[in-house]
Amino acid sequence: MASRNFSREKRLLSPRQFKAVFDSPSGKVPGRQVLLLARQNDLEYPRLGLVIGKKSIKLAVERNRVKRQIRESFRHHQDKLGGWDIVIIARKGMAEQQNVELARQFGKLWKRLTNNQPAASSQPTTAKGNDA
Numbered sequence: 066m067a068s069r070n071f072s073r074e075k076r077l078l079s080p081r082q083f084k085a086v087f088d089s090p091s092g093k094v095p096g097r098q099v100l101l102l103a104r105q106n107d108l109e110y111p112r113l114g115l116v117i118g119k120k121s122i123k124l125a126v127e128r129n130r131v132k133r134q135i136r137e138s139f140r141h142h143q144d145k146l147g148g149w150d151i152v153i154i155a156r157k158g159m160a161e162q163q164n165v166e167l168a169r170q171f172g173k174l175w176k177r178l179t180n181n182q183p184a185a186s187s188q189p190t191t192a193k194g195n196d197a
Contacts, residue, residue, distance in 0.1 A: 069140050077114030077150060086114070086152045090098040092181045096174050098159040103149045103178055112147040113139050117155040134164055138171035145179055 077083055085104060088151075091105035096130055107110060122128045126133055162170070 071113075071136055071140050071145065075110060075112050075143070077152065078160055082112070082150065083114050083116075083152060087129050092149070092178055094174050094177045094181065096170055098156040098162070099170070099174070100154040100156065101174050102152045102154065103177060103181075106148050106150040108148045109145050110133050111139075111149045113152055114150070114152045115155075116152060117159075121155040121157055122160040124160070130164070131155060131159055131167065134167040135171060138175070142172065142175040146175060147179070149178065151178070 077086070086102050090102040090104050092101075094101040094103070113136070115135060117128050117132060119128075122131060139151075159167075
């Protein structure tokens with residue numbers, strides 16, 4: 066079983082790492098007041114970066130609460146995520162969500178991202194025999 070920590074190696078730290086995801090995301094998962102961008106990273110583990118600005122969430126205490134909830138959800142789901150670099154972009158209205166709602170929403174977002182993986186999604190398409 067993989068470690069469920071959130072060590073430095075599991076974070077996007079440099080502007081170059083963020084730019085790589087923004088410039089060519091291989092997966093986009095929109096949600097309520099949030100956008101998740103992802104890119105394959107050629108590693109065996111996912112890395113997370115957060116973009117939560119003052120325009121999206123005014124109060125620092127709310128920004129910090131939302132970040133804590135996202136990181137906690139990531140920790141619990143990272144073993145299923147594989148090798149993705151993931152950037153979460155918060156939008157207005159996210160601070161109004163309760164912690165339980167945030168956890169539920171991010172659980173669904175992680176699941177949608179894993180269903181969007183190229184290796185997993187190509188298998189069912191070929192089994193159906195689509196000639197597009």
